[in-house]
Amino acid sequence: MPNMRSKTKLLKIVILGDSGVGKTSLMERYVNQRFSQQYKATIGADFLSKDIELEDRMANLQIWDTAGQERYQSLGSAFYRGSDACVLVYDVTDLRSFESLETWREEFLAYAANRDPETFPLVVLGNKIDIVDRAKAVPTKRAQQWCAAKGGVPHFETSAAEDINVEAAFQLVATLALKRG
Ligand code: GTP
Ligand code: MG
Numbered sequence: 001m002p003n004m005r006s007k008t009k010l011l012k013i014v015i016l017g018d019s020g021v022g023k024t025s026l027m028e029r030y031v032n033q034r035f036s037q038q039y040k041a042t043i044g045a046d047f048l049s050k051d052i053e054l055e056d057r058m059a060n061l062q063i064w065d066t067a068g069q070e071r072y073q074s075l076g077s078a079f080y081r082g083s084d085a086c087v088l089v090y091d092v093t094d095l096r097s098f099e100s101l102e103t104w105r106e107e108f109l110a111y112a113a114n115r116d117p118e119t120f121p122l123v124v125l126g127n128k129i130d131i132v133d134r135a136k137a138v139p140t141k142r143a144q145q146w147c148a149a150k151g152g153v154p155h156f157e158t159s160a161a162e163d164i165n166v167e168a169a170f171q172l173v174a175t176l177a178l179k180r181g
Contacts (some may be wrong), residue, residue: 006090016107031050128161
């Protein structure tokens with residue numbers, strides 16, 4: 001490729017959050033432009049890879065999708081090690097999934113961020129914003145306040161179903177990951 005400053009940069013991004021919030025759906029939407037209504041629980045962890053151009057260079061995003069269901073969780077520190085950024089997902093119609101973010105964040109930082117946990121690149125996504133016929137369980141303001149209290153973590157409301165903010169969110173995640181790495 002012409003005029004590329006240096007070799008492709010590999011960036012490892014981990015998606016965490018409760019079961020059913022839409023982690024797999026967000027990744028499928030971002031990487032493959034696909035969406036399925038059908039729920040199939042992720043078992044263990046798996047990744048999809050996507051090449052993007054980022055600030056004048058090529059980056060290979062390795063996006064790791066994990067299981068939200070506790071009985072499938074056995075990831076441990078080896079899995080998180082080497083992460084360059086983390087995406088924390090909740091479901092805007094499910095308050096509990098928002099309240100779980102604290103635990104997901106702590107678990108991730110404890111394992112992955114051996115240097116400067118306060119500045120580790122995290123992005124929070126409130127997914128399923130397309131569902132308007134149910135009362136929104138997590139007010140935008142409440143999520144924003146939590147993110148601000150965690151040192152100014154960026155927050156997006158997304159829809160994997162209707163492709164709202166998915167590209168923008170992952171673009172920012174990748175940019176933050178690249179800056180750190
Ligand atoms: P685990 O693998 O168990 O951790 O779940 P997950 O977080 O990967 O959730 P998944 O992506 O499998 O989505 C769960 C269900 O929510 C599926 O039926 C999806 O079709 C649905 N879903 C995901 N994202 C959206 C969204 O943005 N809007 C709507 N309406 N439904 C969504
Ligand atoms: Mg999944």
